Amino acid sequence: MADEGGYGMSIEVLEAEAIHIMREVAAEFQRPVLLFSGGKDSIVLLRLAQKAFRPAPIPFPLMHVDTGHNFPEVLQYRDKRVAELGLRLIVASVQDSIDTGRVAEETGPRASRNRLQTTTLLDAIDKNGFDAAFGGARRDEEKARAKERIFSFRDEFGQWDPKIQRPELWNLFNARIRNGEHIRVFPLSNWTELDVWRYIDRDEIEVPSIYFAHRRRVFARDGMLLAENPYQPTGAGAEVYEATVRYRTVGDMTCTGAVLSGARTVTDIVKEVASTRITERGATRADDRVSDAAMEDRKREGYF
Secondary structure, three states: OOOEOHHHOEHHHHHHHHHHHHHHHHHHOOOEEEEOOOOHHHHHHHHHHHHHHOOOOOOOOEEEEEOOOEOHHHHHHHHHHHHHHOOOEEEEEHHHHHHOOOOOOOOOOOOOOOOOHHHHHHHHHHHHOOOEEEOOOOOOOOHHHHOOOOEEEEOOOOOOOHHHOOOOHHHOOOOOOOOOOEEEEOOOOOOOHHHHHHHHHHHOOOOOHHHOOEEEEEEEEOOEEEEOOOOOOOOOOOOEEEEEEEOOOOOEOOOEEEEEOOOOOHHHHHHHHHHOOOOHHHHHEHHHHOOOOHHHHHHHHOOO
């Protein structure tokens, strides 16, 4: 019997749906791109793209919006995986956006480059003429993402308006856009965090070591454990100590928290995720705690 995945759909059905979506994009759009950070969701997207087009090569490049404050383990994995598959990787640099005056660096103990990624992403989409961008967002992650369509329409400014998104009845997708507009495509929309890990387990997919329990120097802030890092002061009175942690999600190290965990294998992670009742972003992403509508505000500006 097939494992039951998110929303009552089996892993096999979720995989088939995602592959159908990818093939639909390849048929309808001229210049798609797959956003690949080396995080678990983009790793699954990459595996799905391999399956969707084999034995032919993946027919679009990969792109990573690099804040310059990413975890080194994840960047090492990213480069290794791209080299193994012989794919083209475009790195859009937030540091370049800062250096050219497109965005201003935040300051202070809670400063982060996470929001600055929006401008870097939109500039890279425009520069390369991409008309569709695959992302790994899932509806179970956060309430704004629960509003997202699988084909998420973005206007000529790259902005998202939930009120003008297109209906998607019977998995029929409207791919029509005008010059300057583009579509964000989310093949994992109906997956859950547990589905992602079950898929990784089933297909025996390698993931960065940061997802498994390891010793790391951390400090507590706003109810989260942040990694000691050279880009962010810990703040007065903050105690830095070593703990056994892992990461449920990876991003900019200045706003991505770790969780205490002893999970050292994918099977351990599957068991751990199955028993938790707190979403990964709710538990570990400081950027989502700015306000109740933090994610929706960023998405309206053009965020992932």
